[in-house]
Amino acid sequence: MKQKRWIMLLVSVILAVLSILGFVCAFYYRTKLWRVTQELHFEQSKLFEQEKHFKTMQEAAKDSFQAIASQALDKNNERFLHLAKERLEQKTIEANSQLDQKTLKFEQMVKPISDLLSKMESDFQRIERERGEQFGRLTEGLKSVSDISEQLRLETKTLTSALRRPEVRGSWGEMQLRRVVELAGMTSYCDFSEQVTGRLEDQLLKPDMVIHLPNNRQIIVDAKAVLDAYLDAIEAETEENRKVALIRHAKNLQSRVKDLAKKSYWDLFENSPDFVILFIPNEALLAAALEIDRNLIEDAMKDKIIIASPTTLVAVLKSIAYGWQQEKVHQNAQHILDTAKEFYDRLQPWLKNLDLLGGKLESAVKSYNDSMGSLESRVLPSARKIKDLGFQDRVDLPQLKGVEKTVRSTAFSESEN
Structure with missing residues (x-):
């Protein structure tokens, strides 16, 4: 108008x-x-x-x-x-x-x-x-x-009429939550899971999202689209009616905090910290409530509830995503270290066998040289005399040489000695 x-x-x-x-x-x-x-x-x-x-x-x-x-x-x-x-x-x-x-x-x-x-x-x-x-x-x-x-x-x-319906409101809040976590660079079923069902003391609990942390830890996030009173404040024709609607909006958000705290989602998962993130899918919704109740966030933290808007949740999720990156780097480094240890452990028996082979080769060379010496001094002189007795047409016996090279010793054999 x-x-x-x-x-x-x-x-x-x-x-x-x-x-x-x-x-x-x-x-x-x-x-x-x-x-x-x-x-x-x-x-x-x-x-x-x-x-x-x-x-x-x-x-x-x-x-x-x-x-x-x-x-x-x-x-x-x-x-x-x-x-x-x-x-x-x-x-x-x-x-x-x-x-x-x-x-x-x-x-x-x-x-x-x-x-x-x-x-x-x-x-x-x-x-x-x-x-x-x-x-x-x-x-x-x-x-x-x-x-x-x-x-x-x-x-x-x-749109206003649709958002006043609880099922539409809930779907909108969950959709906004998914967009925020995807914006932070997280991947479904890997970095986070949706609609995880669990039972705690005969009570069926189903948080909107569970964000996975390194070391098998989780953070629970529940989306709440508190809209009715806020929409009434927007449609209010006088400042007095707007003020009344905003007060009701702040009280509705306080009530959601109390209801969420009673569910004790942190007891549902073994490695979950003692708090739950309450996601408000629009900055204006949280700002309107804080305009009335400036202690809303502090009071919620006393009940182990952290209120987060899209901006603050993105910052938290970015930190978590960075932690996952560091965890993956650490896992890769650990995998490299484990592979190096395994390679070292496998190299040791191979070097030992190689050293044994070298020893046997050295022993074989020594036996060969001894046999050659014995052959040269005792057998070949008699064979050459046979040729002098009338076998001049025969080819001379070849001159055999001994093996002078030795097997190279390894650092492994030296360390053994």
Whole structure:
């Protein structure tokens, strides 16, 4: 409604400005027309006076001529009348000439005025046409704004009616909670679980979300969309009604804190800290309650309830996500360490077997060299004598060499020694 009033006020101001502009233009042209009209009246008056003077002179001349004619009728009546007629005709011609000149001058003076009046009329028509077009566009704009406002009002009313239903409110709160945890970079069924059911002392409990922490710990989050009184405060027409609705809104949130504290969700999970996060899905909902009760958050913490808005919950979840990253880094480092230990443990018997193999190779080399020495000193000399006895066509026996290289000892065998 305020937006519509502002639009109507803006339209009134625009129409007032256009009216003032038209009035100023009309006043300016009327003043100029009045001045020209005054000049025209003045010239007409002069012309009228001249005509009157001419008629007076004409009458005087006529009277004079009649008098002269009466006095000299007997002598030169015809001649005098002829002269008088010529004189009268001459005066008439002069008067008509002056009248034509005055008329031409008057027409020349009136023509700019006529042109100015025509231009002024054209300008007035153009201004009126533009004003009509602007008013038409303004009317269409106002109608469009009115239609949009009405559509927005209906949609807002529909949304408000829907949010007053508990099941819609609950679904909206849970949806907002899921969006926040996903915004923080968490993954479903890995970093958090939804609608986890548990039983505590014959009581079935189902928190909205359980956030998993490193070392198999959990944080419980429950979403509460406290909307009824807040919507009443928004729709309130007076400040007093708004204040009453906000007080009721703060009390409703306090009641949700007490109800959540009675459920003792922290006893449902073995590694859960002794608190539960109460998620408010909209910043304005929490701000409106804090406007009435500034100790709301502190009082809730005394009941082991931490009230969190989307902004504060994102900060907490970001910290938890960072903790998970550090935990994964730690797990990877531990896995590398365990693999290194396993590799070291497997390397030890392999090196031991390799050292035993080296020892056996060294023993085999020694036996080979001893056999070669015995063969060279005792067997081969006798075999060479056999060739000297008549077997010169036989190929000489090859010269055998002993193995001079020894097996390289390992650090493992040295440490054993």
